[in-house]
Amino acid sequence: MRSLIALSFASLLAACYSYRPVTPVGTASPETGKRVELQLTDEGGRGMVSQLGPDAQTIDGDIVRSDSSSITVAVWQVEDTHNSQTHWRGEQVVVPRGAIATLRERNLSVAGTSVIGGLIAGGALVAYEAFKGSGELQGNGPTSGPGQGQQ
Secondary structure: OHHHHHHHHHHHHOOOEEEEEEOOOOOOOOOOOOEEEEEEOHHHHHHOHHHHOOOEEEEEEEEEEEOOOEEEEEEEEEEEOOOOEEEEEEEEEEEEHHHEEEEEEEEEOHHHHHHHHHHHHHHHHHHHHHHOOOOOOOOOOOOOOOOOOOO
16 A cells, blocks of 8 residues: 555656746746746847856746846756757846747646556556465475475
8 A cells, every 4th residue: 555655656756747838928927936948039048148158048947036127037957059958956047038039837737647647556556466465375385394205
């Protein structure tokens, strides 16, 4: 039973997420703490070289705050125009709204998570049934005492 509980918890960790566009970018006010993906304009990426490095294209992070002129993000990953990803540790970067081409929020995909959770739970149940056994030895062979044929 403990293993089923552990696998249920594991299915939550294997949850599926999707990104949903938030429009209009210029006035969108994403919720603090929400995971987002910011796609930068070409000019925006060039303007943020000193903060993000060369050729920055996409920022993945959590909203720290937003106002009418900028969005502050705790950055977890930056992807450049060559599809190379750089992992960050939550450093905060202020992104001017004019530098953002698209803003997408990460949301839990209930359907996808349910499918994965069902597959994990089903696999666990099948494995449990296959290996559970009764704890008793089966067969007619000797279990202790003198060898076969000895009395």
